[in-house]
Amino acid sequence: QVQLVESGGGVVQPGGSLRLSCAASANYNMHWVRQAPGKGLEWVAFIQSDGSKTNYADSVKGRFTVSRDTSKNTVYLQMNGLRTEDTAGYYCARDLLGGPKDWGQGTLVTVSS
């Protein structure tokens, strides 16, 4: 059974940085998806299982970086230059057949002064 556990969320000031982690049961192609409070789902980033390919939403390109440590089955989302509009629950999800199939429980990021 696929297990995904996010961590690293918290409160950060605008302009600050935070690194999210997603511990998985194996190395999968992975997505990050976020959801602002009371809002819909927004796709954020993708990383291939070997780390060779990444993709980003325009809203985070140049500020967020997705990476992984294959020895630890862990994916990271480094978030720099955080803005109030980045406040959201962040989910990692395993990709299968073109989309996120298995989802973690999410971790909350609050950007506020």
Place this chain on the structure above:
Amino acid sequence: DVVMTQSPLSLPVTLGQPASISCRSSQSLVHSDGKTYLSWFQQRPGQSPRRLIYTVSNRESGVPDRFSGSGSGTDFTLKISRVEAEDVGVYYCMQGTHWPRTFGQGTKVEI
């Protein structure tokens, strides 16, 4: 970017009756490999999303057969044949053909 447009955004339903959600994409979702990567997700209140349907019409394991997906090209539909109380939540379509991936706005299904 591919824009995914769902309708309606709010769907009052009656238990035991059918329900239908439409999802339209601004570009064809047919991939160069011939597959169409359109998924449907259910998000119950307070829960993580759950994928119901992938590649337009394939149900995930454990998804009740009252859920079905159909469509092609740019027009897609999620149907619930007989709504049950546990189906309350928000439903999203998502395209997995083009980068960046994009979701629809969500359709809130309520009794």
